[in-house]
Amino acid sequence: MKNFIRKFYYGDIPEEKAGGGSYQTINDTANWPLWEVFIRSKQGLDHKHAGSLHAADAQMAIENARDVYTRRMEGVSIWVVESKYITASNPEEAGELYEPAVDKIYRHPTFYQLPDEVNHM
Amino acid sequence: MPVQDFEQLFQKKIDNEVKIEPKDWMPDAYRKTNIRQISQHAHSEIVGMLPEGNWISRAPSLKRKAILIAKVQDEAGHGLYLYSAAETLGMSREEMINDLHSGKAKYSSIFNYPTLTWADMGAVGWLVDGAAILNQVMLCRTSYGPYARAMVRICKEESFHQRQGFETLLVLSRGTDEQKAMCQDAINRWWWPSLMMFGPKDSESTNSDQSMKWKIKRKTNDELRQQFIDMAAEQVKVLGMTLPDEKLKWNAERKHYDFGEIDWNEFWNVVKGNGPCNKQRLEARRKAHEEGQWVREAAMAFAEKRRSKQKAA
Numbered sequence: 001m002k003n004f005i006r007k008f009y010y011g012d013i014p015e016e017k018a019g020g021g022s023y024q025t026i027n028d029t030a031n032w033p034l035w036e037v038f039i040r041s042k043q044g045l046d047h048k049h050a051g052s053l054h055a056a057d058a059q060m061a062i063e064n065a066r067d068v069y070t071r072r073m074e075g076v077s078i079w080v081v082e083s084k085y086i087t088a089s090n091p092e093e094a095g096e097l098y099e100p101a102v103d104k105i106y107r108h109p110t111f112y113q114l115p116d117e118v119n120h121m
Numbered sequence: 122m123p124v125q126d127f128e129q130l131f132q133k134k135i136d137n138e139v140k141i142e143p144k145d146w147m148p149d150a151y152r153k154t155n156i157r158q159i160s161q162h163a164h165s166e167i168v169g170m171l172p173e174g175n176w177i178s179r180a181p182s183l184k185r186k187a188i189l190i191a192k193v194q195d196e197a198g199h200g201l202y203l204y205s206a207a208e209t210l211g212m213s214r215e216e217m218i219n220d221l222h223s224g225k226a227k228y229s230s231i232f233n234y235p236t237l238t239w240a241d242m243g244a245v246g247w248l249v250d251g252a253a254i255l256n257q258v259m260l261c262r263t264s265y266g267p268y269a270r271a272m273v274r275i276c277k278e279e280s281f282h283q284r285q286g287f288e289t290l291l292v293l294s295r296g297t298d299e300q301k302a303m304c305q306d307a308i309n310r311w312w313w314p315s316l317m318m319f320g321p322k323d324s325e326s327t328n329s330d331q332s333m334k335w336k337i338k339r340k341t342n343d344e345l346r347q348q349f350i351d352m353a354a355e356q357v358k359v360l361g362m363t364l365p366d367e368k369l370k371w372n373a374e375r376k377h378y379d380f381g382e383i384d385w386n387e388f389w390n391v392v393k394g395n396g397p398c399n400k401q402r403l404e405a406r407r408k409a410h411e412e413g414q415w416v417r418e419a420a421m422a423f424a425e426k427r428r429s430k431q432k433a434a
Binding site (some may be wrong): 051053054055067088 | 194195201202214347404414427
């Protein structure tokens with residue numbers, strides 16, 4: 001048996017130890033879509049991505065987000081958007097995409113050397 | 122670019138502590154390992170609600186009942202954070218749930234032990250959540266971004282779980298002789314299974330540990346277990362109770378507690394499905410899922426109806 005023991009930890013049982021039952025799983029006909037949740041933690045701050053969840057519609061997504069992400073008063077406002085409507089940049093194109101900003105260090109205040117008397121500017 | 126180059130770039134990112142995000146290139150094995158680990162972790166949170174749910178209607182006071190409900194609700198939330206993190210790797214929620222229900226996927230074997238008395242709620246909070254927290258604190262720095270972020274959120278919420286557990290035991294430890302005995306009995310039953318939560322001994326590891334190289338994990342089983350034992354051995358003194366291990370003794374040279382041998386046969390037996398409650402836990406999950414099906418369908422139908430009404434208006 002020793003040969004099969006791999007170093008693993010809480011919540012990580014290796015595949016060869018996983019079982020397989022005869023239980024016939026039900027086919028869910030109701031697959032609720034995935035929603036991304038954004039929370040404003042207090043007035044004056046931006047909404048920030050908190051996570052995602054499944055819900056049948058937008059209103060239910062907000063109610064679920066309330067229960068999942070604001071159990072300890074983490075928010076005063078919630079946005080939800082169905083995940084499929086989010087367009088994301090491609091990480092493989094990150095080089096080209098952000099290249100134009102790389103050599104423009106004069107856009108930073110620290111680029112300019114000023115005498116001490118006015119350096120708080 | 123050949124795959125080796127991608128792998129080198131990937132490992133370089135890991136070595137430089139750059140987090141891996143869902144759309145980044147990653148080796149298949151990294152994706153698979155994360156899906157397995159995160160989904161098992163999620164299942165553990167969900168099944169972990171069952172032994173505690175057993176005591177919600179039997180809690181000794183309204184205060185304890187409210188606390189227990191809040192804790193169980195947290196576990197549900199933690200399961201959801203983790204399922205979402207696993208979904209970013211391309212496995213659907215439905216697939217994960219089906220794997221749990223068919224017995225293909227596993228969850229932490231600690232939840233296959235029964236909660237026999239009210240003191241068990243204290244011991245579970247102190248020992249089981251305590252052991253889980255050590256793992257979870259480590260996992261806040263895991264290399265896969267969504268997993269790490271879920272862990273940060275979970276850790277913030279989890280410390281209340283351990284504190285309320287210890288406090289529950291503290292109250293019992295200052296109570297009647299019967300309550301004291303109940304407290305000690307719960308500690309006796311939960312101590313060894315809690316130590317098993319950290320997994321097999323490092324020396325029994327035959328494979329080189331890819332998970333450490335990929336920084337999915339950052340501490341070995343034995344390191345975490347020792348850390349846990351050192352903490353618990355001191356904390357138990359506050360309760361005026363003892364841990365059920367005759368060999369437990371401070372080793373001044375190692376600056377750690379020495380401890381006795383863990384019964385690994387028991388551990389593997391429970392993993393394989395022969396623990397005291399394996400069958401009961403899975404049956405409870407399946408029943409809940411099957412009986413909830415009409416609710417899920419009704420919610421979809423209602424959402425559809427609302428959509429068509431809005432269109433008409």
